[in-house]
Amino acid sequence: MTSWFYFFDLCGTAVFALSGALAAGRHRMDPFGVIVLASVTAVGGGSIRDALLGTTPVFWIRDPNYIIVILLTVLLTMLIVRKPKRVPQHTLPVADALGLALFTVIGAEKALSLELGGMIAVVMGLITGVGGGMIRDLLCRQVPMILRTEIYATASILGGISYSLSLHLGAQDKQALIFAMVVALGIRLAAIKWHLSLPAFDLKTNKQNKK
Amino acid sequence: MTSWFYFFDLCGTAVFALSGALAAGRHRMDPFGVIVLASVTAVGGGSIRDALLGTTPVFWIRDPNYIIVILLTVLLTMLIVRKPKRVPQHTLPVADALGLALFTVIGAEKALSLELGGMIAVVMGLITGVGGGMIRDLLCRQVPMILRTEIYATASILGGISYSLSLHLGAQDKQALIFAMVVALGIRLAAIKWHLSLPAFDLKTNKQNKK
Protein backbone atom coordinates (compact mmCIF):
# COMPACT_ATOMS: atom_id res chain seq x y z
CA MET A 1 0.00 0.00 0.00
CA THR A 2 1.39 3.39 -0.91
CA SER A 3 1.90 5.93 1.84
CA TRP A 4 -1.14 7.91 0.70
CA PHE A 5 -3.50 5.01 1.23
CA TYR A 6 -1.82 4.17 4.51
CA PHE A 7 -2.28 7.74 5.74
CA PHE A 8 -5.97 7.76 4.74
CA ASP A 9 -6.44 4.35 6.35
CA LEU A 10 -5.13 5.66 9.70
CA CYS A 11 -7.37 8.74 9.32
CA GLY A 12 -10.39 6.50 8.77
CA THR A 13 -9.37 4.48 11.83
CA ALA A 14 -9.24 7.66 13.91
CA VAL A 15 -12.65 9.01 12.82
CA PHE A 16 -14.38 5.66 13.31
CA ALA A 17 -12.69 5.31 16.71
CA LEU A 18 -14.04 8.79 17.52
CA SER A 19 -17.54 7.74 16.44
CA GLY A 20 -17.31 4.60 18.59
CA ALA A 21 -16.04 6.57 21.60
CA LEU A 22 -18.89 9.09 21.29
CA ALA A 23 -21.44 6.27 21.04
CA ALA A 24 -19.84 4.70 24.15
CA GLY A 25 -20.14 8.01 25.99
CA ARG A 26 -23.84 8.14 25.21
CA HIS A 27 -24.16 4.74 26.90
CA ARG A 28 -22.10 5.82 29.94
CA MET A 29 -19.46 3.14 29.41
CA ASP A 30 -16.28 2.97 31.51
CA PRO A 31 -12.87 3.79 29.91
CA PHE A 32 -12.06 0.19 28.97
CA GLY A 33 -15.53 -0.26 27.51
CA VAL A 34 -14.96 2.91 25.49
CA ILE A 35 -11.72 1.42 24.13
CA VAL A 36 -13.51 -1.80 23.17
CA LEU A 37 -16.36 -0.04 21.35
CA ALA A 38 -14.00 2.40 19.61
CA SER A 39 -11.77 -0.49 18.48
CA VAL A 40 -14.63 -2.63 17.20
CA THR A 41 -15.99 0.32 15.23
CA ALA A 42 -12.59 1.25 13.81
CA VAL A 43 -11.31 -2.18 12.77
CA GLY A 44 -14.53 -4.21 12.51
CA GLY A 45 -15.18 -3.63 8.81
CA GLY A 46 -11.59 -4.24 7.72
CA SER A 47 -11.39 -7.35 9.91
CA ILE A 48 -14.48 -8.88 8.28
CA ARG A 49 -13.00 -7.99 4.86
CA ASP A 50 -9.65 -9.63 5.64
CA ALA A 51 -11.29 -12.73 7.16
CA LEU A 52 -13.46 -13.16 4.03
CA LEU A 53 -10.51 -12.59 1.70
CA GLY A 54 -8.26 -14.87 3.75
CA THR A 55 -5.57 -12.18 4.04
CA THR A 56 -4.87 -13.21 7.61
CA PRO A 57 -3.62 -12.38 10.20
CA VAL A 58 -5.89 -9.37 9.64
CA PHE A 59 -4.32 -5.95 9.06
CA TRP A 60 -4.25 -4.61 12.62
CA ILE A 61 -2.52 -7.74 13.96
CA ARG A 62 0.29 -7.23 11.43
CA ASP A 63 0.65 -3.49 12.08
CA PRO A 64 0.34 -2.21 15.69
CA ASN A 65 -0.09 1.40 14.50
CA TYR A 66 -3.84 0.89 14.12
CA ILE A 67 -4.30 0.03 17.79
CA ILE A 68 -2.05 2.93 18.80
CA VAL A 69 -4.14 5.36 16.71
CA ILE A 70 -7.30 4.02 18.38
CA LEU A 71 -5.88 4.34 21.90
CA LEU A 72 -4.71 7.91 21.23
CA THR A 73 -8.09 8.85 19.71
CA VAL A 74 -9.96 7.45 22.72
CA LEU A 75 -7.62 9.24 25.13
CA LEU A 76 -8.00 12.57 23.33
CA THR A 77 -11.79 12.14 23.03
CA MET A 78 -12.16 11.47 26.76
CA LEU A 79 -9.85 14.37 27.69
CA ILE A 80 -11.33 16.97 25.37
CA VAL A 81 -15.01 16.03 25.25
CA ARG A 82 -16.22 16.34 28.83
CA LYS A 83 -19.74 17.63 28.51
CA PRO A 84 -22.46 16.46 26.15
CA LYS A 85 -23.23 20.05 25.19
CA ARG A 86 -19.73 20.53 23.86
CA VAL A 87 -20.31 17.83 21.23
CA PRO A 88 -21.98 19.46 18.23
CA GLN A 89 -25.12 17.54 17.34
CA HIS A 90 -23.82 16.15 14.06
CA THR A 91 -20.33 15.08 15.20
CA LEU A 92 -21.11 11.36 15.31
CA PRO A 93 -22.84 11.09 11.90
CA VAL A 94 -20.22 13.31 10.25
CA ALA A 95 -17.32 11.29 11.71
CA ASP A 96 -19.15 8.17 10.57
CA ALA A 97 -19.58 9.64 7.06
CA LEU A 98 -15.88 10.50 6.80
CA GLY A 99 -14.93 7.00 7.93
CA LEU A 100 -17.43 5.51 5.49
CA ALA A 101 -15.86 7.37 2.54
CA LEU A 102 -12.25 6.65 3.57
CA PHE A 103 -12.78 2.95 4.28
CA THR A 104 -14.85 2.41 1.12
CA VAL A 105 -11.86 3.43 -0.99
CA ILE A 106 -9.39 1.45 1.16
CA GLY A 107 -11.53 -1.69 0.89
CA ALA A 108 -12.02 -1.35 -2.86
CA GLU A 109 -8.28 -0.73 -3.35
CA LYS A 110 -7.46 -3.87 -1.34
CA ALA A 111 -9.68 -6.04 -3.56
CA LEU A 112 -8.26 -4.51 -6.75
CA SER A 113 -4.69 -5.08 -5.52
CA LEU A 114 -5.65 -8.78 -5.23
CA GLU A 115 -6.97 -8.59 -8.83
CA LEU A 116 -10.51 -9.55 -7.82
CA GLY A 117 -12.42 -7.42 -10.34
CA GLY A 118 -14.63 -4.35 -10.07
CA MET A 119 -17.77 -5.96 -8.64
CA ILE A 120 -15.93 -7.59 -5.73
CA ALA A 121 -14.05 -4.30 -5.21
CA VAL A 122 -17.36 -2.46 -4.72
CA VAL A 123 -18.54 -5.14 -2.26
CA MET A 124 -15.27 -5.06 -0.30
CA GLY A 125 -15.47 -1.26 -0.16
CA LEU A 126 -18.99 -1.57 1.22
CA ILE A 127 -18.02 -4.18 3.83
CA THR A 128 -15.01 -2.16 4.96
CA GLY A 129 -17.05 1.06 5.01
CA VAL A 130 -20.19 -0.08 6.80
CA GLY A 131 -19.01 -3.14 8.79
CA GLY A 132 -17.56 -1.37 11.82
CA GLY A 133 -20.46 1.02 12.23
CA MET A 134 -22.89 -1.87 11.91
CA ILE A 135 -21.24 -3.76 14.79
CA ARG A 136 -21.16 -0.53 16.85
CA ASP A 137 -24.89 0.00 16.33
CA LEU A 138 -25.72 -3.65 17.08
CA LEU A 139 -23.77 -3.58 20.36
CA CYS A 140 -25.35 -0.25 21.34
CA ARG A 141 -28.82 -1.52 20.43
CA GLN A 142 -29.29 1.38 18.03
CA VAL A 143 -31.14 0.89 14.77
CA PRO A 144 -28.20 0.22 12.41
CA MET A 145 -27.48 3.24 10.15
CA ILE A 146 -27.95 0.91 7.20
CA LEU A 147 -31.58 0.33 8.17
CA ARG A 148 -32.54 3.96 8.52
CA THR A 149 -34.13 5.63 5.57
CA GLU A 150 -31.35 8.13 4.82
CA ILE A 151 -28.89 7.34 2.02
CA TYR A 152 -26.07 5.29 3.55
CA ALA A 153 -25.11 2.06 1.77
CA THR A 154 -25.79 3.98 -1.44
CA ALA A 155 -22.97 6.44 -0.69
CA SER A 156 -20.49 3.62 -0.20
CA ILE A 157 -21.62 1.67 -3.27
CA LEU A 158 -21.46 4.75 -5.53
CA GLY A 159 -18.06 5.65 -4.04
CA GLY A 160 -16.79 2.15 -4.76
CA ILE A 161 -18.11 2.26 -8.32
CA SER A 162 -16.49 5.68 -8.85
CA TYR A 163 -13.16 4.36 -7.65
CA SER A 164 -13.15 1.18 -9.76
CA LEU A 165 -14.49 2.96 -12.81
CA SER A 166 -12.07 5.89 -12.75
CA LEU A 167 -9.11 3.51 -12.39
CA HIS A 168 -10.53 1.46 -15.24
CA LEU A 169 -10.75 4.60 -17.36
CA GLY A 170 -7.09 5.32 -16.74
CA ALA A 171 -7.06 7.66 -13.74
CA GLN A 172 -4.07 7.58 -11.40
CA ASP A 173 -4.43 6.03 -7.93
CA LYS A 174 -4.41 9.38 -6.17
CA GLN A 175 -6.95 10.95 -8.53
CA ALA A 176 -9.29 8.00 -8.28
CA LEU A 177 -8.99 8.01 -4.50
CA ILE A 178 -9.86 11.69 -4.18
CA PHE A 179 -12.67 11.49 -6.73
CA ALA A 180 -14.29 8.49 -5.01
CA MET A 181 -13.92 10.08 -1.56
CA VAL A 182 -15.62 13.26 -2.81
CA VAL A 183 -18.47 11.21 -4.30
CA ALA A 184 -19.08 9.07 -1.21
CA LEU A 185 -18.60 11.86 1.35
CA GLY A 186 -20.58 14.38 -0.71
CA ILE A 187 -23.57 12.05 -1.08
CA ARG A 188 -23.57 11.05 2.58
CA LEU A 189 -23.16 14.62 3.94
CA ALA A 190 -25.88 15.88 1.59
CA ALA A 191 -28.13 13.09 2.86
CA ILE A 192 -27.46 14.07 6.48
CA LYS A 193 -27.96 17.80 5.86
CA TRP A 194 -31.12 17.64 3.77
CA HIS A 195 -32.45 14.29 5.05
CA LEU A 196 -32.33 12.90 1.53
CA SER A 197 -33.54 9.41 0.90
CA LEU A 198 -34.20 7.22 -2.07
CA PRO A 199 -37.74 5.93 -2.66
CA ALA A 200 -38.20 3.06 -0.21
CA PHE A 201 -39.18 -0.51 -1.02
CA ASP A 202 -42.21 -0.49 1.23
CA LEU A 203 -43.95 -3.64 2.38
CA LYS A 204 -44.90 -2.28 5.77
CA THR A 205 -48.49 -3.15 6.45
CA ASN A 206 -50.90 -1.22 8.62
CA LYS A 207 -50.98 -4.21 10.90
CA GLN A 208 -47.27 -3.84 11.50
CA ASN A 209 -47.54 -0.09 12.06
CA LYS A 210 -50.00 -0.66 14.87
CA LYS A 211 -47.49 -2.75 16.81
CA MET B 1 -18.92 -29.57 -6.46
CA THR B 2 -21.11 -31.45 -8.91
CA SER B 3 -23.56 -29.49 -11.00
CA TRP B 4 -26.50 -30.68 -8.86
CA PHE B 5 -25.10 -29.20 -5.70
CA TYR B 6 -24.14 -26.02 -7.53
CA PHE B 7 -27.67 -25.65 -8.88
CA PHE B 8 -29.20 -26.17 -5.41
CA ASP B 9 -26.69 -23.74 -3.91
CA LEU B 10 -27.80 -21.01 -6.33
CA CYS B 11 -31.46 -21.85 -5.55
CA GLY B 12 -30.75 -21.48 -1.83
CA THR B 13 -29.05 -18.17 -2.54
CA ALA B 14 -32.13 -16.94 -4.42
CA VAL B 15 -34.67 -17.92 -1.74
CA PHE B 16 -32.60 -16.44 1.08
CA ALA B 17 -32.09 -13.27 -0.98
CA LEU B 18 -35.87 -13.16 -1.40
CA SER B 19 -36.38 -13.55 2.35
CA GLY B 20 -33.86 -10.75 3.00
CA ALA B 21 -35.51 -8.48 0.42
CA LEU B 22 -38.96 -9.06 1.95
CA ALA B 23 -37.61 -8.31 5.43
CA ALA B 24 -36.03 -5.13 4.03
CA GLY B 25 -39.36 -4.13 2.52
CA ARG B 26 -41.02 -4.47 5.89
CA HIS B 27 -38.48 -1.98 7.24
CA ARG B 28 -38.98 0.42 4.33
CA MET B 29 -35.34 0.29 3.22
CA ASP B 30 -34.11 1.98 0.05
CA PRO B 31 -33.02 -0.16 -2.96
CA PHE B 32 -29.34 -0.29 -1.99
CA GLY B 33 -30.28 -1.19 1.57
CA VAL B 34 -32.46 -3.97 0.17
CA ILE B 35 -29.46 -5.28 -1.79
CA VAL B 36 -27.30 -5.22 1.35
CA LEU B 37 -29.83 -7.07 3.52
CA ALA B 38 -30.61 -9.61 0.78
CA SER B 39 -26.89 -10.27 0.26
CA VAL B 40 -26.10 -10.64 3.95
CA THR B 41 -28.97 -13.10 4.33
CA ALA B 42 -28.02 -15.08 1.24
CA VAL B 43 -24.26 -15.41 1.75
CA GLY B 44 -23.89 -14.79 5.53
CA GLY B 45 -24.07 -18.42 6.63
CA GLY B 46 -21.73 -19.73 3.95
CA SER B 47 -19.29 -16.91 4.61
CA ILE B 48 -19.07 -17.74 8.31
CA ARG B 49 -18.62 -21.42 7.36
CA ASP B 50 -15.79 -20.67 4.93
CA ALA B 51 -14.07 -18.26 7.34
CA LEU B 52 -14.17 -20.92 10.11
CA LEU B 53 -12.94 -23.64 7.74
CA GLY B 54 -10.26 -21.38 6.30
CA THR B 55 -11.44 -22.06 2.73
CA THR B 56 -10.80 -18.46 1.76
CA PRO B 57 -11.40 -16.31 -0.22
CA VAL B 58 -14.97 -17.31 0.65
CA PHE B 59 -17.16 -18.87 -2.05
CA TRP B 60 -18.89 -15.78 -3.43
CA ILE B 61 -15.58 -13.95 -3.93
CA ARG B 62 -14.35 -16.84 -6.08
CA ASP B 63 -17.57 -17.16 -8.10
CA PRO B 64 -19.42 -13.97 -9.15
CA ASN B 65 -22.59 -15.93 -10.01
CA TYR B 66 -23.76 -15.72 -6.40
CA ILE B 67 -23.82 -11.93 -6.42
CA ILE B 68 -25.50 -11.91 -9.82
CA VAL B 69 -28.24 -14.26 -8.54
CA ILE B 70 -28.78 -11.97 -5.55
CA LEU B 71 -29.00 -8.82 -7.69
CA LEU B 72 -31.48 -10.47 -10.07
CA THR B 73 -33.59 -11.77 -7.16
CA VAL B 74 -33.71 -8.32 -5.56
CA LEU B 75 -34.60 -6.69 -8.87
CA LEU B 76 -37.40 -9.19 -9.54
CA THR B 77 -38.69 -8.93 -5.97
CA MET B 78 -38.90 -5.15 -6.15
CA LEU B 79 -40.54 -5.22 -9.58
CA ILE B 80 -43.11 -7.91 -8.87
CA VAL B 81 -43.95 -7.37 -5.22
CA ARG B 82 -45.35 -3.87 -5.05
CA LYS B 83 -48.04 -4.07 -2.42
CA PRO B 84 -47.86 -5.74 0.99
CA LYS B 85 -51.18 -7.45 0.38
CA ARG B 86 -49.80 -9.25 -2.64
CA VAL B 87 -47.27 -11.09 -0.43
CA PRO B 88 -48.96 -14.19 0.98
CA GLN B 89 -48.55 -14.22 4.75
CA HIS B 90 -46.21 -17.19 4.87
CA THR B 91 -43.88 -16.22 2.00
CA LEU B 92 -41.01 -15.12 4.22
CA PRO B 93 -40.98 -18.15 6.59
CA VAL B 94 -41.45 -20.59 3.69
CA ALA B 95 -38.61 -19.02 1.66
CA ASP B 96 -36.52 -19.14 4.82
CA ALA B 97 -37.42 -22.83 5.33
CA LEU B 98 -36.45 -23.71 1.76
CA GLY B 99 -33.13 -21.89 2.14
CA LEU B 100 -32.56 -23.59 5.49
CA ALA B 101 -33.00 -27.05 3.95
CA LEU B 102 -30.89 -26.31 0.85
CA PHE B 103 -28.02 -24.66 2.71
CA THR B 104 -27.96 -27.34 5.43
CA VAL B 105 -27.14 -29.96 2.81
CA ILE B 106 -24.65 -27.70 1.00
CA GLY B 107 -22.81 -26.96 4.27
CA ALA B 108 -22.72 -30.60 5.34
CA GLU B 109 -21.48 -31.64 1.90
CA LYS B 110 -18.69 -29.04 2.06
CA ALA B 111 -17.44 -30.40 5.39
CA LEU B 112 -17.61 -34.01 4.18
CA SER B 113 -15.69 -33.11 1.00
CA LEU B 114 -12.94 -31.81 3.32
CA GLU B 115 -13.10 -35.17 5.17
CA LEU B 116 -14.04 -33.56 8.48
CA GLY B 117 -16.34 -36.27 9.83
CA GLY B 118 -20.07 -36.50 10.43
CA MET B 119 -20.32 -34.36 13.58
CA ILE B 120 -18.54 -31.37 12.02
CA ALA B 121 -20.67 -31.90 8.87
CA VAL B 122 -23.85 -31.48 10.92
CA VAL B 123 -22.44 -28.32 12.57
CA MET B 124 -21.35 -26.84 9.23
CA GLY B 125 -24.80 -27.59 7.79
CA LEU B 126 -26.35 -25.79 10.75
CA ILE B 127 -24.06 -22.76 10.43
CA THR B 128 -24.66 -22.52 6.67
CA GLY B 129 -28.40 -23.00 7.12
CA VAL B 130 -29.13 -20.63 10.00
CA GLY B 131 -26.24 -18.11 9.83
CA GLY B 132 -27.63 -15.80 7.16
CA GLY B 133 -31.11 -15.63 8.64
CA MET B 134 -29.64 -14.95 12.07
CA ILE B 135 -27.71 -11.92 10.77
CA ARG B 136 -30.84 -10.72 8.90
CA ASP B 137 -32.91 -10.93 12.09
CA LEU B 138 -30.21 -9.21 14.20
CA LEU B 139 -29.93 -6.31 11.75
CA CYS B 140 -33.73 -5.99 11.56
CA ARG B 141 -34.03 -6.16 15.34
CA GLN B 142 -36.37 -9.13 15.06
CA VAL B 143 -36.25 -11.93 17.59
CA PRO B 144 -33.93 -14.38 15.77
CA MET B 145 -35.88 -17.37 14.37
CA ILE B 146 -33.57 -19.59 16.37
CA LEU B 147 -34.89 -18.08 19.61
CA ARG B 148 -38.55 -18.53 18.84
CA THR B 149 -40.29 -21.58 20.17
CA GLU B 150 -41.09 -23.26 16.84
CA ILE B 151 -38.80 -26.03 15.61
CA TYR B 152 -35.97 -24.40 13.64
CA ALA B 153 -32.41 -25.44 14.52
CA THR B 154 -33.85 -28.92 14.98
CA ALA B 155 -34.86 -29.12 11.31
CA SER B 156 -31.35 -28.24 10.20
CA ILE B 157 -29.64 -30.61 12.66
CA LEU B 158 -31.89 -33.55 11.70
CA GLY B 159 -31.39 -32.72 8.02
CA GLY B 160 -27.61 -32.72 8.49
CA ILE B 161 -27.72 -36.02 10.38
CA SER B 162 -29.91 -37.54 7.63
CA TYR B 163 -27.42 -36.46 4.99
CA SER B 164 -24.30 -37.72 6.75
CA LEU B 165 -25.94 -40.94 7.84
CA SER B 166 -27.43 -41.86 4.47
CA LEU B 167 -24.06 -41.29 2.77
CA HIS B 168 -22.43 -43.37 5.49
CA LEU B 169 -24.95 -46.15 4.81
CA GLY B 170 -24.01 -46.16 1.14
CA ALA B 171 -26.56 -43.85 -0.50
CA GLN B 172 -25.51 -41.92 -3.58
CA ASP B 173 -24.88 -38.17 -3.36
CA LYS B 174 -28.09 -37.28 -5.16
CA GLN B 175 -30.26 -39.66 -3.08
CA ALA B 176 -28.76 -38.40 0.19
CA LEU B 177 -29.26 -34.80 -0.90
CA ILE B 178 -32.92 -35.28 -1.73
CA PHE B 179 -33.61 -37.36 1.39
CA ALA B 180 -32.00 -34.78 3.71
CA MET B 181 -33.79 -31.91 1.97
CA VAL B 182 -37.14 -33.66 2.42
CA VAL B 183 -36.40 -34.27 6.12
CA ALA B 184 -35.31 -30.71 6.89
CA LEU B 185 -37.96 -28.99 4.77
CA GLY B 186 -40.72 -31.33 5.90
CA ILE B 187 -39.98 -30.79 9.58
CA ARG B 188 -39.72 -27.02 9.21
CA LEU B 189 -42.86 -26.63 7.09
CA ALA B 190 -44.83 -28.88 9.45
CA ALA B 191 -43.61 -26.72 12.35
CA ILE B 192 -44.76 -23.56 10.56
CA LYS B 193 -48.14 -25.01 9.59
CA TRP B 194 -49.10 -26.61 12.90
CA HIS B 195 -46.98 -24.42 15.19
CA LEU B 196 -45.12 -27.48 16.40
CA SER B 197 -42.51 -27.09 19.07
CA LEU B 198 -40.39 -29.35 21.21
CA PRO B 199 -40.79 -29.16 24.98
CA ALA B 200 -38.88 -26.08 26.06
CA PHE B 201 -36.05 -25.87 28.59
CA ASP B 202 -37.82 -23.36 30.79
CA LEU B 203 -36.05 -21.31 33.41
CA LYS B 204 -38.23 -18.27 32.96
CA THR B 205 -39.23 -16.97 36.37
CA ASN B 206 -42.38 -15.08 37.21
CA LYS B 207 -40.19 -12.14 38.04
CA GLN B 208 -38.94 -12.12 34.47
CA ASN B 209 -42.40 -12.51 33.05
CA LYS B 210 -43.54 -9.39 34.84
CA LYS B 211 -40.88 -7.31 33.11
Add this chain to the structure above:
Amino acid sequence: MTSWFYFFDLCGTAVFALSGALAAGRHRMDPFGVIVLASVTAVGGGSIRDALLGTTPVFWIRDPNYIIVILLTVLLTMLIVRKPKRVPQHTLPVADALGLALFTVIGAEKALSLELGGMIAVVMGLITGVGGGMIRDLLCRQVPMILRTEIYATASILGGISYSLSLHLGAQDKQALIFAMVVALGIRLAAIKWHLSLPAFDLKTNKQNKK
Protein backbone atom coordinates in the same frame (compact mmCIF):
# COMPACT_ATOMS: atom_id res chain seq x y z
CA MET C 1 -0.51 -26.40 23.98
CA THR C 2 0.53 -28.06 27.20
CA SER C 3 -1.97 -30.26 28.99
CA TRP C 4 -2.61 -27.59 31.66
CA PHE C 5 -3.77 -25.06 29.13
CA TYR C 6 -5.83 -27.69 27.35
CA PHE C 7 -7.53 -28.67 30.60
CA PHE C 8 -8.33 -25.04 31.44
CA ASP C 9 -9.58 -24.47 27.89
CA LEU C 10 -12.08 -27.33 28.23
CA CYS C 11 -13.12 -25.94 31.65
CA GLY C 12 -13.75 -22.52 30.09
CA THR C 13 -15.75 -24.21 27.35
CA ALA C 14 -17.92 -25.96 29.95
CA VAL C 15 -18.66 -22.84 32.04
CA PHE C 16 -19.48 -20.74 28.99
CA ALA C 17 -21.69 -23.54 27.65
CA LEU C 18 -23.43 -23.54 31.04
CA SER C 19 -23.95 -19.76 30.86
CA GLY C 20 -25.35 -20.12 27.34
CA ALA C 21 -27.66 -22.95 28.38
CA LEU C 22 -28.98 -20.96 31.34
CA ALA C 23 -29.59 -17.94 29.10
CA ALA C 24 -31.42 -20.25 26.67
CA GLY C 25 -33.58 -21.56 29.53
CA ARG C 26 -34.57 -18.03 30.41
CA HIS C 27 -35.81 -17.63 26.85
CA ARG C 28 -37.68 -20.95 26.89
CA MET C 29 -35.71 -22.43 23.98
CA ASP C 30 -36.11 -26.03 22.85
CA PRO C 31 -33.25 -28.56 23.41
CA PHE C 32 -31.63 -27.99 20.01
CA GLY C 33 -31.86 -24.24 20.47
CA VAL C 34 -30.17 -24.66 23.86
CA ILE C 35 -27.34 -26.57 22.17
CA VAL C 36 -26.94 -23.82 19.57
CA LEU C 37 -26.84 -20.99 22.12
CA ALA C 38 -24.51 -22.92 24.45
CA SER C 39 -22.16 -23.69 21.54
CA VAL C 40 -22.08 -20.15 20.21
CA THR C 41 -21.30 -18.84 23.69
CA ALA C 42 -18.61 -21.45 24.34
CA VAL C 43 -16.69 -21.30 21.05
CA GLY C 44 -17.69 -17.87 19.69
CA GLY C 45 -14.79 -15.90 21.13
CA GLY C 46 -12.14 -18.45 20.18
CA SER C 47 -13.61 -18.79 16.69
CA ILE C 48 -13.40 -15.03 16.06
CA ARG C 49 -9.81 -15.10 17.41
CA ASP C 50 -8.78 -17.96 15.11
CA ALA C 51 -10.51 -16.41 12.07
CA LEU C 52 -8.69 -13.10 12.68
CA LEU C 53 -5.35 -14.85 13.24
CA GLY C 54 -5.88 -17.10 10.24
CA THR C 55 -5.22 -20.26 12.30
CA THR C 56 -7.93 -22.13 10.44
CA PRO C 57 -9.75 -24.49 10.49
CA VAL C 58 -10.63 -23.00 13.89
CA PHE C 59 -9.79 -24.95 17.04
CA TRP C 60 -13.08 -26.84 17.57
CA ILE C 61 -13.10 -28.14 13.98
CA ARG C 62 -9.66 -29.66 14.55
CA ASP C 63 -10.51 -31.16 17.95
CA PRO C 64 -13.98 -32.73 18.48
CA ASN C 65 -13.55 -32.71 22.29
CA TYR C 66 -14.85 -29.15 22.47
CA ILE C 67 -18.21 -30.06 20.94
CA ILE C 68 -18.41 -33.16 23.16
CA VAL C 69 -17.81 -31.03 26.29
CA ILE C 70 -20.57 -28.65 25.16
CA LEU C 71 -23.07 -31.45 24.50
CA LEU C 72 -22.34 -33.05 27.89
CA THR C 73 -22.66 -29.69 29.67
CA VAL C 74 -25.99 -28.96 27.99
CA LEU C 75 -27.27 -32.45 28.82
CA LEU C 76 -26.25 -32.16 32.47
CA THR C 77 -27.65 -28.64 32.75
CA MET C 78 -31.03 -29.71 31.38
CA LEU C 79 -31.14 -32.81 33.58
CA ILE C 80 -30.07 -31.17 36.85
CA VAL C 81 -31.52 -27.70 36.56
CA ARG C 82 -35.26 -28.21 36.29
CA LYS C 83 -36.75 -25.32 38.17
CA PRO C 84 -35.78 -21.66 38.00
CA LYS C 85 -35.68 -21.44 41.79
CA ARG C 86 -32.98 -24.06 41.96
CA VAL C 87 -30.59 -21.79 40.04
CA PRO C 88 -28.88 -19.47 42.52
CA GLN C 89 -29.29 -15.88 41.37
CA HIS C 90 -25.64 -15.32 40.51
CA THR C 91 -24.95 -18.58 38.65
CA LEU C 92 -24.99 -17.04 35.18
CA PRO C 93 -22.71 -14.04 35.94
CA VAL C 94 -20.32 -16.18 38.00
CA ALA C 95 -20.05 -18.84 35.25
CA ASP C 96 -19.52 -16.01 32.78
CA ALA C 97 -16.78 -14.54 35.01
CA LEU C 98 -14.97 -17.86 35.28
CA GLY C 99 -15.13 -18.32 31.52
CA LEU C 100 -13.93 -14.75 31.01
CA ALA C 101 -10.85 -15.36 33.18
CA LEU C 102 -10.02 -18.76 31.66
CA PHE C 103 -10.47 -17.70 28.04
CA THR C 104 -8.56 -14.46 28.53
CA VAL C 105 -5.45 -16.43 29.47
CA ILE C 106 -6.01 -19.01 26.69
CA GLY C 107 -6.36 -16.25 24.09
CA ALA C 108 -3.30 -14.35 25.27
CA GLU C 109 -1.26 -17.57 25.35
CA LYS C 110 -2.30 -18.36 21.78
CA ALA C 111 -1.08 -14.96 20.53
CA LEU C 112 2.20 -15.25 22.45
CA SER C 113 2.79 -18.75 21.05
CA LEU C 114 2.53 -17.15 17.59
CA GLU C 115 5.10 -14.52 18.73
CA LEU C 116 2.71 -11.63 18.19
CA GLY C 117 3.83 -9.41 21.07
CA GLY C 118 2.24 -8.31 24.35
CA MET C 119 -0.27 -5.78 23.00
CA ILE C 120 -1.82 -8.21 20.52
CA ALA C 121 -1.81 -10.86 23.27
CA VAL C 122 -3.96 -8.63 25.48
CA VAL C 123 -6.35 -7.96 22.58
CA MET C 124 -6.61 -11.67 21.70
CA GLY C 125 -7.27 -12.46 25.37
CA LEU C 126 -10.04 -9.88 25.35
CA ILE C 127 -11.61 -11.19 22.12
CA THR C 128 -11.48 -14.80 23.34
CA GLY C 129 -12.83 -13.80 26.75
CA VAL C 130 -15.70 -11.52 25.80
CA GLY C 131 -16.58 -12.64 22.24
CA GLY C 132 -18.80 -15.60 23.06
CA GLY C 133 -20.76 -13.82 25.76
CA MET C 134 -21.25 -10.87 23.42
CA ILE C 135 -22.82 -13.06 20.73
CA ARG C 136 -24.98 -14.78 23.40
CA ASP C 137 -26.26 -11.42 24.63
CA LEU C 138 -26.88 -10.14 21.09
CA LEU C 139 -28.91 -13.23 20.15
CA CYS C 140 -30.87 -13.05 23.41
CA ARG C 141 -31.49 -9.32 22.94
CA GLN C 142 -29.91 -8.62 26.32
CA VAL C 143 -27.81 -5.50 26.85
CA PRO C 144 -24.31 -6.93 26.20
CA MET C 145 -22.34 -7.33 29.48
CA ILE C 146 -19.69 -5.14 27.94
CA LEU C 147 -22.13 -2.24 27.79
CA ARG C 148 -23.28 -2.43 31.37
CA THR C 149 -21.60 -0.19 33.88
CA GLU C 150 -19.95 -2.91 36.00
CA ILE C 151 -16.28 -3.71 35.41
CA TYR C 152 -16.11 -6.32 32.64
CA ALA C 153 -13.73 -5.63 29.74
CA THR C 154 -11.42 -4.17 32.39
CA ALA C 155 -11.10 -7.56 34.14
CA SER C 156 -10.08 -9.24 30.89
CA ILE C 157 -7.65 -6.50 29.86
CA LEU C 158 -5.94 -6.44 33.28
CA GLY C 159 -5.82 -10.26 33.26
CA GLY C 160 -4.19 -10.23 29.84
CA ILE C 161 -1.65 -7.60 30.91
CA SER C 162 -0.87 -9.64 34.06
CA TYR C 163 -0.24 -12.73 31.97
CA SER C 164 1.97 -11.08 29.37
CA LEU C 165 3.88 -9.06 31.95
CA SER C 166 4.57 -11.91 34.35
CA LEU C 167 5.86 -14.08 31.50
CA HIS C 168 7.99 -11.15 30.35
CA LEU C 169 9.39 -10.84 33.89
CA GLY C 170 10.43 -14.50 33.85
CA ALA C 171 7.51 -16.33 35.47
CA GLN C 172 6.80 -19.89 34.38
CA ASP C 173 3.76 -20.66 32.21
CA LYS C 174 1.81 -22.21 35.06
CA GLN C 175 2.57 -19.38 37.52
CA ALA C 176 1.63 -16.72 34.98
CA LEU C 177 -1.58 -18.58 34.14
CA ILE C 178 -2.69 -18.82 37.75
CA PHE C 179 -1.69 -15.24 38.58
CA ALA C 180 -3.58 -13.84 35.58
CA MET C 181 -6.64 -15.99 36.34
CA VAL C 182 -6.69 -14.72 39.93
CA VAL C 183 -6.43 -11.12 38.75
CA ALA C 184 -9.19 -11.36 36.13
CA LEU C 185 -11.54 -13.52 38.20
CA GLY C 186 -10.92 -11.53 41.39
CA ILE C 187 -11.67 -8.22 39.71
CA ARG C 188 -14.79 -9.50 37.98
CA LEU C 189 -16.22 -11.28 41.06
CA ALA C 190 -15.54 -8.25 43.22
CA ALA C 191 -17.34 -6.12 40.65
CA ILE C 192 -20.35 -8.47 40.71
CA LYS C 193 -20.46 -8.66 44.51
CA TRP C 194 -20.03 -4.98 45.34
CA HIS C 195 -21.38 -3.55 42.06
CA LEU C 196 -18.04 -1.85 41.44
CA SER C 197 -17.65 0.33 38.40
CA LEU C 198 -15.07 2.67 37.01
CA PRO C 199 -16.02 6.32 36.50
CA ALA C 200 -18.04 6.38 33.28
CA PHE C 201 -17.36 8.45 30.18
CA ASP C 202 -20.72 10.16 30.23
CA LEU C 203 -22.14 11.97 27.23
CA LYS C 204 -25.72 11.07 27.98
CA THR C 205 -27.86 14.14 27.57
CA ASN C 206 -31.09 14.88 29.40
CA LYS C 207 -32.84 14.69 26.07
CA GLN C 208 -31.67 11.12 25.70
CA ASN C 209 -32.66 10.24 29.23
CA LYS C 210 -36.21 11.31 28.53
CA LYS C 211 -36.52 8.75 25.72
